[in-house]
Amino acid sequence: MSSDFELKVNVLPVTTYNFLHVNESTIKISDLSLGKRKSTDEAELPSGVSKKSGVSFGEAGKVFGSFSGRINVLADGYAAPNGDTSERDKEQAVRTGMGADVDRLMRDMNVTSDVYTVDEGVKADKPIAISDKYEDGEMALLSYVIHAKKDSEITVILMESSERSAAGLSGISVRLMAEDGAKITLVKTQMLGDGFVHFYDIGGACLEGAGISLVTLELGGCDVHSSAYINLSEDNSAYSSNLAYLARDDHRLDFNYVADQRGKKTEALMDFKGVLMDRAQKTFRGTLDFKSGSSGSVGDEQEDALLLSPDVVNRTMPVILCQEEDVEGRHGATIGQLTEELLFYMMSRGIDEERARRIMVSARLESVARLIPDPDIMQKTIYYIQNIL
Numbered sequence: 001m002s003s004d005f006e007l008k009v010n011v012l013p014v015t016t017y018n019f020l021h022v023n024e025s026t027i028k029i030s031d032l033s034l035g036k037r038k039s040t041d042e043a044e045l046p047s048g049v050s051k052k053s054g055v056s057f058g059e060a061g062k063v064f065g066s067f068s069g070r071i072n073v074l075a076d077g078y079a080a081p082n083g084d085t086s087e088r089d090k091e092q093a094v095r096t097g098m099g100a101d102v103d104r105l106m107r108d109m110n111v112t113s114d115v116y117t118v119d120e121g122v123k124a125d126k127p128i129a130i131s132d133k134y135e136d137g138e139m140a141l142l143s144y145v146i147h148a149k150k151d152s153e154i155t156v157i158l159m160e161s162s163e164r165s166a167a168g169l170s171g172i173s174v175r176l177m178a179e180d181g182a183k184i185t186l187v188k189t190q191m192l193g194d195g196f197v198h199f200y201d202i203g204g205a206c207l208e209g210a211g212i213s214l215v216t217l218e219l220g221g222c223d224v225h226s227s228a229y230i231n232l233s234e235d236n237s238a239y240s241s242n243l244a245y246l247a248r249d250d251h252r253l254d255f256n257y258v259a260d261q262r263g264k265k266t267e268a269l270m271d272f273k274g275v276l277m278d279r280a281q282k283t284f285r286g287t288l289d290f291k292s293g294s295s296g297s298v299g300d301e302q303e304d305a306l307l308l309s310p311d312v313v314n315r316t317m318p319v320i321l322c323q324e325e326d327v328e329g330r331h332g333a334t335i336g337q338l339t340e341e342l343l344f345y346m347m348s349r350g351i352d353e354e355r356a357r358r359i360m361v362s363a364r365l366e367s368v369a370r371l372i373p374d375p376d377i378m379q380k381t382i383y384y385i386q387n388i389l
Contacts, residue, residue, distance in 0.1 A: 003032050004030050004031065004032070005029045005032060006026060006027070006029075007026065007029070007101040008025075008026060009026070009201075009256075010024060010097065010099070010225060010285065011085050011099055012085065012287070013319070014085065014319070014321060015083040016083070020317070022285060022317045025254045025283065029197070032109065032139060032169065033139060035139070046122075046124035046125050047122070047124075047125070048122030048124065048152075049116060049117070049122065049124055050116070050117050051114060051116050051117075053114050053115075054112045055112055055113045055115050057106045057113055060115050062093070063115075071094065072233075074291065074293070075291065075292040077292060078293075081321060081323075091103070093175065094203040095203055095231065096173070096175070096201045096202060097203065097227025098225060102173055102199070102201045105141070105171070106173055111142070111143050114143070114144050116145070116147065116154070116156065117147045118146075118149055120149040121150070121152060123153045124154045124155065129374055129377060131159045132158075132161070132170070133162065134161070134193075136163065136166040136167060136168065137167065139168055139169040139170075144173070144174045145177070146175070148176075148178050148183065148184050150181055153183040154183075154184055154185070155184075155187065156185070157189075157372065157373070158174075158188040158189070159189050160188070160189070161190075161220075162191075162192050162196065162220075163193055164193050164194060164388075165194065166193030166194075166196065167193060167195025168195070168196050169198075170197075171201075172188075172200050172201065173201045174201070175203050175204070176205070176212055176230075177204070177205055178204065178206045180207045180210060181208070181209045181210060182207075183210070183211045183212075183213070184211070184212050185213045186202070186214050186215070187215040187371070187373065187374075188214075189219070189380075190221065191220045191384045192221045193221075194249065196220065196221040196223075197221065197223045198225070199226070199227075200224075201225075203230075206232050206238070206239065208234040208235050209234075209237060210237050210238075211239065211240075212240075213240045215368065215371045216243040216244070217243075217245075217381060218243070218246070218253060219246045219381075219385065219388065220388075221251065222250075222251045222252070223252050224247075224254070225255075226253070226254075226255050227256040228257050230259055230260065232262060232266040232297075233263055234262070236265050237263055237266050238267040238268070239266075241257060241270040242271050243257075243271070243274075243368070244272075244369070245274035245275070246274060246361075247277065247282055247312075248280055250281075252281045252282070253280070253281070255272070257272075257285070259288050261290050261291060261294045261297045261327075262291045262293060262294055263293070263294065264293070264294060266297040267298050268297075268299040269301075270286055270302070271301075272302070272303040273303070273306075273364055273365075274364070275305075275306045275308060276306070276312040276314055277308045279309070281312070281313040282312075283316075284305075284315065285317045286301040287318075287321065288300075288301055288319070288320045288321070288331065290320070290321065290327045293324065294324045294327060295324055295325075295326040296327070297328075298327070298328045298329075299328070301331045302333070303316055303334070304333075304364075305334070305336075306360070306361065307336065316333045318331040342360075343356055346359070361389055366385055
């Protein structure tokens with residue numbers, strides 16, 4: 001099957017002024033032709049974890065339908081704010097950061113899902129590592145559902161890579177269902193070639209006392225969209241995200257990360273750090289959405305962007321939406337360059353300016369890479385960072 005697509009993605013939960021050019025983004029795909037691709041994961045899954053492959057995209061999403069009465073409940077008297085965009089994604093089994101257009105693409109292209117299920121009470125004794133090495137010209141769409149049953153725990157690691165000179169398309173949909181007390185950690189490191197278009201679309205739901213943690217490194221590709229929408233549906237649920245990014249040459253990055261805080265005493269902590277070089281462009285959207293009924297909840301989102309060229313374009317849009325009085329929300333963005341004082345300090349100790357820049361960039365990215373719980377994948381990611389600069 002081969003087709004052209006134009007996807008409207010990364011739509012803000014509530015739109016703002018159009019002249020800011022941050023309300024949404026677009027991905028254009030020409031002559032999409034999918035070959036046969038099989039990801040490489042652990043030969044033996046942890047005890048208590050099962051995998052079902054070849055599940056239709058729609059069928060795989062039915063796990064969320066089983067809990068829709070708990071995931072999608074809104075407090076009495078809830079009124080959608082002006083500019084609310086939730087209607088466009090209402091058909092999704094679970095709302096994702098990129099939105100319904102990605103789901104439609106997956107269905108139109110007959111993409112099947114790998115569904116990982118963790119039995120109740122099981123604490124997986126090792127991560128599931130899934131590796132995809134792409135050839136030049138390859139196009140692939142991948143879909144995963146991770147279902148952690150009550151009081152279970154699981155870590156899944158995705159590694160996307162290719163030769164630096166390679167071009168192609170890599171699109172990934174990951175949907176996460178954390179039942180009561182369950183914990184899901186999802187790690188992704190992306191080291192694709194300079195000609196790759198890549199998107200990474202996450203949607204998740206946490207029931208009472210559940211947690212979802214994301215660790216993401218977007219280091220390669222020429223046109224990258226990376227997004228997550230996590231619904232903290234019930235009381236005492238938690239979400240954390242640590243993301244590092246690097247954009248070089250004339251590459252483009254586009255992010256949309258949302259914490260939808262509905263339950264009481266929920267917690268959302270999002271930390272983003274990255275580097276823009278040459279003529280790169282980046283748009284970042286980060287939203288804390290305290291809905292009516294989320295009393296006692298806490299949210300914090302921070303971005304630290306290092307700009308190493310006067311020709312980069314950086315757009316940062318931190319958003320707090322609040323319909324509840326008894327909440328604590330913080331957001332901030334630090335956008336800057338390496339200071340002359342720091343460069344002088346390092347040069348006074350025999351480190352030239354170019355090496356000083358590489359050291360500072362590597363340290364920033366490696367601080368997130370070291371959160372990867374697989375030593376081999378962590379070292380491959382650090383090696384990539386040290387050699388790409």
